[in-house]
Amino acid sequence: MTPPLQVALMQLAAVWVAGVAMVVALVQAGALGGVALVYGFPVVAALYGAAGLLAWWRRPANRLGPLLVVGGAAFLGVSVANTDVPALIAVGTVTATVPLAVVIHLLHTFPGGRLRGRASKVSVLAVYVVALVGQVPIWAFSPASPPYDVVLISPRPDLAEVGAHVQQTCGAVVVVVTVWLLVRRLREYDSAQRRVLAPVLAYGVLAVLAIPLGGTVLRPLGLGDASLYIQFAAVAGVPIVFAAVVLRGGFARTGELSAFVTSVASSSGSRDELEQAVATTLGDPSATLLHWSAAHSGYLDPAGTLVALPGPEQDRAAVHIAVGDRPVGAVVYDPRLNEDAGSVAAVGRVAAIALDRERLAREVSDSRRALREASSRLLETADRERRRIARDLHDGLQVSLVRLAMQAHQLAQEPLGAASPALAARMAADVDEAAAALRGLVNGVMPAPLVERGLAAAVQELAYSLPVRIRLDVDGVSGRLPAPVESTGYFVVAEALTNVLKHADARSVAVCLRTEDGALWIDVVDDGRGGAVEDGSGSGLPGLRDRLDVLGGTLSVTNGHTGTRLRAMLPCG
Structure with a gap:
């Protein structure tokens, strides 16, 4: 499917061809005639x-293409002054020097297509003012015969001459x-870049000077109408040279790369936007951005499918992109549209940073989500533990204490007799039972x-109490370790x-505890x-992982044919 920009450019090209043909027909029918004026x-x-x-088609991010089209429209506007249609004559007369302003504008924006710095912006604005405002005395006061006097205000050659001098001086x-x-x-x-740019820019300046000064320099040589053709050829070469240099990539496309950096920096960071920006900058709608997957040891396309990079015999090429020595992805492109692989690599380096930024943002987002889930599980575990303690207190220790209170009340109400020793013995047994329940409750909590004695001693006592x-x-x-490390380790x-x-x-079961490298x-x-599996309930292995995460520890569980290995690490610092 053809992208919308390419469709619009094809439509514009058709309109352009029709417009040029129409202007040629109108000029041919005009009173002036002459091959140079009709076709020049x-x-x-x-x-x-x-x-x-x-x-524009090949380098959509570079504004040089649209500006060249504007320049063509300016020259077409000048040519209609040679028709015999009053309205068109007025347009061509008023805009007679605008093409020169457009060429100077091109010089300021070459090669990136954007004005750089305040001085360039002021200069370009000034040249358009000179071309439009400075032209007013010339068309307003220069004598002309009908129908070319359509914008004449008063035939004052002296004022027209002064205006021309002012315009020339300001233009100079x-x-x-x-x-x-x-x-x-x-x-x-x-x-290397200067060797390409300097001749191109020098030629552009000479082309600007060719129109106002060409006749003065060439006419004394007796060239006749040939001097006019030389002027046309000098100006006509500007778009050809400028476009050729931009399309062939004879230098680093710093302007486009700068625009790409700005686009990436201001985007939301999505991979679709990044791929679109890469395609636009390269002027290659088919360009694809792949990302490296360590899990697959290969490159994945935007759909997540593992793909192979194109080989040397194919009509596609690829540039690997990395951050340092770590692969991040690759740019697959059409080498017929981008013969300079260095330019693609420059775009790829920026894309690599953007891809890495996206990866880091995704990891941070995943970490935050995992932290929220772990916090939720820890809260659930703590709440469950509080309910267990409350239940044990209610069903165990509280019942024992109530029974003791009732026995004490009974003993206080009855006179001492033969039953008193038995009642006292039951009370003593109940006290021992309550104390044992309290010790069990405390032992379950800590x-x-x-x-009293630390992790090693607690693990030894735990191991001796189990039936395995x-x-x-x-x-x-x-020695002793920090209290959070000891309790979590236990x-x-x-x-x-x-x-x-x-x-x-x-x-x-084999249990081994050791401290090594501060952990x-x-x-x-x-x-x-x-x-062994994690059931995600907030207790068991997930609960352990959450406890370890809080302290910066790790947990791994490995299942084999003959058992399970659980390994945990806790920083001691």
């Missing part, structure tokens, strides 16, 4: 239009400023050995051993049937 300006206009449309000033700016700008390029053979190695943990071991007892059907490492390996 229309041919120049046609060349500007054709070069501009081609540059603008040309000098333009040359100075161009020379200064050339210093920004390297020697085991006493962990608080445990090979325990805690010699690698010396619950990692406790949860891992609980899973072994519930699910693994293991005969033995606590925990390995729990069983010889059961394996198959």
